[in-house]
Structure formats: C-alpha cells, structure tokens
Amino acid sequence: MTIPTVISVSGGRQYDVTVGRGLLSQGDVLTDALGPAVNKVLIVHPPTLGARATALREALSGSYQVLLAEVPDAEAGKRIEVAAFCWQVLGQADFTRSDAIIGLGGGAVTDLAGFVAASWLRGVRLVQIPTSVLGMVDASVGGKTGINTNEGKNLVGAFYAPHAVICDLDLLETLPRNELLAGFAEIVKYGFIADSEILDILETDVDVATDYTSAEFRRLIELSIGIKARVVSDDFTEQGQREILNYGHTLGHAIEHAERYQWRHGAAISIGMVFAAELSRMTQNLSDETVERHRRILESLTLPTEYPAGRWETLLATMKRDKKARGSMLRFVVLSDVGAPSTLNVPDTSVLFAAYQEVAS
Numbered sequence: 001m002t003i004p005t006v007i008s009v010s011g012g013r014q015y016d017v018t019v020g021r022g023l024l025s026q027g028d029v030l031t032d033a034l035g036p037a038v039n040k041v042l043i044v045h046p047p048t049l050g051a052r053a054t055a056l057r058e059a060l061s062g063s064y065q066v067l068l069a070e071v072p073d074a075e076a077g078k079r080i081e082v083a084a085f086c087w088q089v090l091g092q093a094d095f096t097r098s099d100a101i102i103g104l105g106g107g108a109v110t111d112l113a114g115f116v117a118a119s120w121l122r123g124v125r126l127v128q129i130p131t132s133v134l135g136m137v138d139a140s141v142g143g144k145t146g147i148n149t150n151e152g153k154n155l156v157g158a159f160y161a162p163h164a165v166i167c168d169l170d171l172l173e174t175l176p177r178n179e180l181l182a183g184f185a186e187i188v189k190y191g192f193i194a195d196s197e198i199l200d201i202l203e204t205d206v207d208v209a210t211d212y213t214s215a216e217f218r219r220l221i222e223l224s225i226g227i228k229a230r231v232v233s234d235d236f237t238e239q240g241q242r243e244i245l246n247y248g249h250t251l252g253h254a255i256e257h258a259e260r261y262q263w264r265h266g267a268a269i270s271i272g273m274v275f276a277a278e279l280s281r282m283t284q285n286l287s288d289e290t291v292e293r294h295r296r297i298l299e300s301l302t303l304p305t306e307y308p309a310g311r312w313e314t315l316l317a318t319m320k321r322d323k324k325a326r327g328s329m330l331r332f333v334v335l336s337d338v339g340a341p342s343t344l345n346v347p348d349t350s351v352l353f354a355a356y357q358e359v360a361s
Contacts, residue, residue, distance in 0.1 A: 004018050011232050024168050033164035039064065040096075044102065044105070045069070046071060049105055050068075071085070083147055090116075095120065097124055104131065110139045111154070114126060115147055131172070141165055142232040143236060169221070180212065181210060185248075187220050188273065191297075193227075193247050203296075247276055248271075250276075250322055251272040251356075253319075270304055274291075276333060278291060282355055308360065312360070329345050331343055
C-alpha cells in the first residue's frame, strides 16, 4: 500500500476523503471510518460487485453485523422503487441511528446509498467507497444525493455529507476502459473551471494520464477531489459558488434524459461542456482556442462532442425543468477563460439555439 493522501472536506460535517492504493486491504481504514459505535452495516452494491461486497462483509463480520443490498447498476438503480427496497431491508433488520450504510459502486450507487442514508431515520452514518473514476472525483464527494424521476435527473434528493470516503485506486483495475474514460469528463470539467494543470497533464500524454497505475492518474484524481472539496466546503447547499461544478451539466442532464439514461454520464457531460464553451464564446468572449481545446481534449478521450440537430426542442423542454433553473429563467455555467467560471441567466433561448448549432450533427 502506498502512503495515502487525505483530503478534508467541510460543509454539512467535516470528513476525510482518503486516496491511495490497497486501502481496503488495510482493515483499519474502513473500521476507523465506521467507528466503534456502529452495530449493523448495510452494503449497497451493484450485481457486478457481488464478490467484492461479499469479501467486504466477511472482512467486517468480526466487528459488525453486515447485510448486503444488491441494486441495479448505473441509472437504473436511481429509482424510488430501489430506494424503497433498501428502506425495507433496513426496517426488517431494525437499523437504528447508531448503524451505518456503505455505498460500494460507481456514481449512481453512491448517489442512491447517500439518499437512502439521508432519508432513513432522517440520517444514519454513511461511508462511500467509489469504484469508478466518476464516483471518486464527483458523485461520492460533496454530499449531493439523489434519485431520478420520469421528469428528469436528480430532481429528488438531499444534501447529506458522508462520514468518510475511501478512494482505493486498486478498485479501478477491472473497470472497463470505456467506463474509465467516461469518468474523465468530470476531470476535464475541473481543469476548465479551476486548474489548467489538469488540462496540461492530459495534453502531455493522454495514455499515461488515463493509466490507473500511473502517478499522473493519481495526481489527476487528487487534484479533482481537492477542487471539489474546496468548493463544497464553502457552499455546501449550492447557494452560490458550488454552481460552477455544474459546468456542462444542464445540457448534459437533458441528453441523459433524452437517451433514457442509456448513455454514460460522462459522454453526455462531454457534449454539454462543448455546448457551454460555445455559449461562452457567444456571451463571454471565450477565445476560439479555448473552445477548440475543449473538443481536442475530450475527443482524445474518445468522448463525443456532437448530438443530433433534430433533438433541440426535446432538450430545451427538459432543461426548463432542470433544478438549476430559476422560474422560467434558464441558468448556465459559462467561462470567460480557463479557471474563470460564472453563471449566466438566459431569458432568450435564441442564443442557446445558436450555441446548439455548433454541437449539432
């Protein structure tokens, strides 16, 4: 095991995100996160991680009564019916406020586990163990939890900080390559809104940067988590600065909804960022080079940068229901330069249509 990096997050409650390799093989890392007062633990996991969840249960069984809750993978698991199944398990096992939930999986699983933990008895202890790039740099950090509805993504949820997040990079060993690369969309987002070092690392050698065993990869993970930690510590409930983390997400979430959540989150956000860059060029004088830099980096990660022209009206209708909207006013995160984000209220959708033409295929 390499020496772990510990990144502290405040807002809601203070907790640590631990990043390293071989963390789960060191039993004290997880038991320290759970704490001595916990009696029962529910591990929420997708089918693909059944063996990993079973091994984790066996490792913890000497200290806790451990139950498993297998849930559908990806966005299919972020439904009220799945949350209700988890509540049923908790109720039948008599979970109290002194017990805990572990979210073991990608971003959708940690979103679900967080929502279940926030809502059961109005809050029980939560430890997140993300197993994807997206989960590590985004979903498991910051306390946003939620489920989807027929009307849109993450419209039902709560701000609920975990008690600890454990990012064991060795868990990425079996992650499919396309899933790993999709998670890099969020890393690219951090580069454009906050830290150009991220973009420089990706442009220097994308193959090395996306090799989960490399020092560059770990550096990107830690930089991304550090950025999110700083932002959410200052604005836990998204009253101001935290909105910048939604760069590319307004259109991206609409695309996910249009695709019935069959697309990977990172693929949709990739298109959303290019759209936001084009909108920024039209409204904030973002340079042509920075806009093209979006396309160049995202395409080097084999992520899409275009979407069909005929889908605009459907996407616009969904964006109007987005949780970031204020009444009838659509809001977007835009850039005037790398590391210089702001929010833009858009009363006239004609500029949005014009920006969409630049990503339409």
